[in-house]
Amino acid sequence: MLPLIYFQNDWLSTYFVFIIILIFIPVAIYTKGYIMEYKKHYNVNYMVFLIVLFVASMIGVVASSNAISFLVFWEIMSISSFFLVIYEYMHKENLKAGIFYFVMTHISGLFLMVMFAFLYKYTGSFNFSEILKVSVGFAPNQKYIIFTLALFGFGAKMGIVPLHAWLPKAHPTAPSNVSALMSGVMLKVALYGFIRVIFIFLRGTPLNCGIIVLIIGTITAIFSILNALLQSNIKKLLAYSSAENIGLIFAALGIAMILIDYNLKMLASLALTAALLHCLNHAIFKSLLFLNAGSVLYATGTKNMNELGGLHQKMKFTAICTFIGTCAISAVPPFNGFASEILILRSFIEAITMVSNIWVIILIFSCGIIVALTSGAAFYATVKSFGITFLGKPRSKKAEHVKTIPLSMNIGQGILAMLTIVTGVFSPFIISKISFYTNNILEINGESPGFKNETEIITFTLLLIFITFIIFIFNKINSLNQKQQINDTWACGYKEDKPYIQYTGSGFVQPAAKIFGTISNYNKKVNYKRTIHISQTTSDIVEDYLYKSSLKAVNFLTTKILKISYGKIQLHILHIFISLIIALVLVLKFV
Amino acid sequence: MKATLRGYRGSSVVQPYYDLSKLLKKGRVISNRSSFITTIGPMVILGATITTAFFIPVFYTSMEKTIGNLFILMFAFGIVKMFTVLIGLDSSSTFGGMGSSRESFISMMAEPLILFLMIFLYIETNDFNVFHISFINSKIVHYDTAHLITMVTFVIAILAENARIPFDNPETHLELTMMHEAMILDLSGSDLAYVELSSYIKLIVYLIILINCFIPIGIATTFTISALLIGFISFIFKLLFCLLGIAIIETTFAKSRLFRGAELFPAMISMGIVAITLIYIL
């Protein structure tokens, strides 16, 4: 009755195991140098142990072929990640964030438990293979139930709006290598679960489910990227942006579900491929960016980008890596981000032309527009984080005296940066590989459309490099006979350029703040004392309204219920008799 | 040409090229703050624009071409944008920051228009390849409303992307009004030359895409002398026509405030939705 742990190896699991290990290796190398920072206050072996446990449990989740073992590993994953989040327990807010995170993951765990319980009820087994056999004949309402539970269960772990609020809390508080793992890999594990349940167990869902997923994905994307814009904490910005990427992937999945419902398997496999590819790419560049943020933190000891600046001189290598990451995340070819971005947009467009129902078309169209806006905003946000952090000149003392980064950290970043370029340039091959498998998920054979002449990107890259090189040579020749002088920036008439005359991160996003400020209820206070001082605050509206109110409700109930347990002994005796009478009435009436 | 419209005698058409050559001869002055971005940036920008120029049809198109994917073109301009913005931030000056901020804001708003353009073209021609698109569209004799609406949208997008009036004023050097200029304020000499040249090329490339995607009448579809000739002439005419149009816009409009400019985009998007519905309803 109590099952042991079972493993399987179908290609989906293999793919995700591959992602996990791919990210884990550089992060592990990075960790070796990074933990030096913690040697003073904390126990380092404990952290290493937890990380290994974390990664192992994630591999267990994606590899397990049985509901029970899936849940077991899932919970172990949550627990270990929780203890990693509160690893720096000296700061109170970390504890708060950690507790919030753990409660959210526990919610997701409970939903999943109930979901698998339903699957057990319908199929009479915890085994995935058994479930697969039976699940062909599911009635729509059964599909609805399981879909809803899966949406909440995995969604809470993925951080889709409105269940995202733990993401921007937990990721900044965790040590950077851990947040790289969490945002790069853990979210993908949740996605894996969602894909497995929806596309493999249920084999497509009713139309509404697809539409819901599409809408939720789009909302998540736009909401979280606009929040990310206004953050001045690097890691918080990155956390929001990973929520945004999850939103993109989710939207793509939604498209795929809609298309499956219209029985356009070919396109569906295109969208699914886009989602899976973006999983891989996002895993790579997001963990790269988190590692960079980690080294900035290591070197300067601050996460607030308004205090940073001009790091490119002291930390050249990190700067280059971050630049690559930034290009990738804002979908600049030939870095990997753009390949999946193209596929996602493309699946949107092709879906518009194929689907027959006009309302669905308009829906997809507007979602597509919003997604495009999102990618623009992503460009905006990441350029901000890179430019303000590394370029210009130091904005504070912290940014001027930087520690040197140990070699192992640089190696870790370097590997990931290499991966970013490689997966970008050779994306066509990866795409064709993935599409092959997505085809046999959706039980269609033959090449899906839309994978033609993707190889163009390689030609493009080669040409680009070639021409740039020519120009470079030309430039060298041409600048041989010229003097090259270096002096200060023109300071618009001031004597010498003070750091504070340059744009800060908050200033950089003023335009967006003016228009979209309400979404992350951004408010700015200017008080004109002897010196003009400006203070800005942002907070998550969903968190403010949804979570706070639910907490209020719980508190109210608690105060009411606590009254039962306290009071005079006579009252307690009365409780017994009242409950006796009620029970008697019930029993005599109904039994 | 613009000058004539403004009523005074402007400099000759080759004037810009003369400027460039002059700049190339100058030495370069680098801010002591600037990083590898400034060092390689301009060349990459120029390289990217030239590369894109290879990927578009000018006056000859066919179905056999395997290059010219519209996505790649659009994302390639992403490279340019990236580096320009970063250059702006690189030299730690005020206007650089301001310019790049506004630039990236505008481009963020312009992104949906580009997507809409692609959606529309795909609906029309069921392809993403510029060559194929122009090949197919060259068969169309009269254009329906949606087509024209999209064309207008694309024109606006071009104005936005190339930082022309009403979004930006390329001539002036009064700092508060400029975006593109502000970013490259601290470049000089050959770097400036590269950037300027690339911006010219970028404008032309956009115009060519516009022409060949929306009004590709008479473009050569067969590799014969006559066809090529016709194609070339018609192309020149169309190009001149477009430049004229831009010139008219630039002289009639004044540069609007940033947010006034931003308000144009929602309008464009609504137009886009109208166009899509038109296609499916008509």
Next chain:
Amino acid sequence: MIQALLTIILISSIFISGVRRIKLITAGFIFQSAAIGLIVLKLGYETGKVDYYILGILTIVTKVIIIPLIITRSVKKLKINREMELIVNAFVSYIITGIGIMIAFGILNKSQDNFLKTGIALFIIGVLLMVARKKAITQMIGFLIFENGIVLFETSLSKMSLVIEAGIVFEGLMLALIMGIMIFHINKTFDSINTDFFENLKE
């Protein structure tokens, strides 16, 4: 004879439910227990079973002699030996008692078993004393009355062996002892046996 004893029990219990002075309550309780013991002995005499004799003797020994001793011993140390303010005042509690007895007899009007009815009446009164009074001693007496009811119940319907019954009664005695000792301690530590002082355990 048995009817007379039953009436004694009922009267004493009604009397107990109203009075304030603890001595009087104890006295009423003694009467009641004595009556119950006599009833059990009488049954033993009629049926000639040993069980009943032993049960009766146990009851009388414990409830007429030992427990009142404990109570009086602890009452001696009290400053005030009367219920000052009642949660339910005397008048109302008389009425409640009456209604309770009526209900008890009403529910079981079919069965001819008066022990049963009286037992239930005793339960109600005991509960009333426990719920409506504040002094710990009164609560204890209430519980003992409750237990008297249980004894009546047993005598009416039990078919069980001697060991068990002895066990039950014996444990009742132990419970009474423990309560007495506790009241002793409570009186020492709180300087009162008023349960109003029981409010240290919050949260």
Next chain:
Amino acid sequence: MYIIVIGILFLIMIITPLIFKNIKIAGIVTIIGSILILSIVFKIITLVSGGASLSYFDEFFYVDSLSIVQLLIIASVNIIVSIYAYKYIRNEIKENIISLKKGGFYYFLFNFFVFFMIFIALTNNIVAMWIGLEGTTLTTAFLIGFNINKNSLEAAWKYVIICSIGIGMGLIGILIFVNAYSNQDTNEILKWSHLIKNPNPQSTYAIKIAFTLIFVGLGTKAGLAPMHTWLPDAHSEAPSPVSAMMSGVLLDLALYVILRFYIITKHIPGLQNTKWLFIIFGCVSLLISSFSILRQLNYKRMLAFSSVENMGIIALGLGIGSKIAVFGALLHSLVHAYGKSMLFLTAGNILSAYKTKRIDKINALIKTMPINAVFLILGMLVITGAPPLPAFFSEYYIIVGTVEAGNYVITALYSLCLLLVFAGFLRVFIKIVFNTEPGVKYVKMEKDNENIVPLVLCFVSIIIMSLFMNGYLSNMINNAVLIICD
């Protein structure tokens, strides 16, 4: 024969503290005795492992797979607690909190208490079960009021009054229950094993009333809400070993007695719906306790509320009644015994070190008492059902049971309560263990290292459970499930 040995052992264990004035001897004798008892219990388990049943003294004692689960819990927790008590009592005496005489008195009462519990688990006579429960009330009353002060006396008084009313009610129920069978052989009707064979009473009406009385009355002892009000006070005031024993074992045992009657009632045609008593009271307990846990200032009280919650879980599982749910319930009673005693013993260590029960007074346990901190966290994980610890499986099986039974409202409620309890525990324990006030220098206490062995034993037994889950354990529990379910 085993019964006699057990009896003799208990006689020795009870007598020793009265004869010898030396506390050490009493403690050691208790430990040895409990170990011997456990070995005997294991022997009995091997005897009945095949689902068979033994009976001694013309079926006055009767052992089947259901009772050996309880026996196992009692005996094993007993060892742990007595090992703990050995040091605990000596410390208390060393610090002049209690006198030497009271130390002996403690052992006397405690062994009596354990004796009664074993008696309940072994006996076959339904009234004898009641006597056993009453006996536990008597013995624990003084143990709760052990160190005599205002709080403990108040708690003890509440405990005695409320529980004895409940128990009395249970007795009335049992009397009616027996009376309903007066058509059958007089010296047989008290035997559970007889009633289970021919469960048809004179009047089902009487049985309904009787079972309700029994449920509510003994439910008071089992700490089901809303009759649980004595429980938080008693458990928070009693000395830690006693509270461990009570909340880990005693509550469960009371539920076991109810279950015995329920099994008979279930076999009477037309009375299957009595299971709703379990479900409703279980849900009420879950709700009340899980909300109360959220706002506690005293960690022992919080643990007490959590045992109310666990009783609710077990009752719910028994009420659902499908095989998987009952399995979950029994498994959960096992896990809860070990986990909760572990938590209470750790709390005892913290209490003896910090001398306060208030949560806000305790910080940064990870620095001051690292070992106990680790065990606190482990205990939290065990109780809140974190895999791969068995509590996860038990709770999950109950979820599956509710879903299978098709009453989804209960599923939602149950999950909500689990979540709330989880949040409450997390808040408090993370605060206790990790929270550090800036500027305060935390030094390691020397009290940390003493009394670690019992905690280790608890955790080891939990680990052993999760290892043997597929082997002996599941067989044993499955046999018990068979007894309940058909």
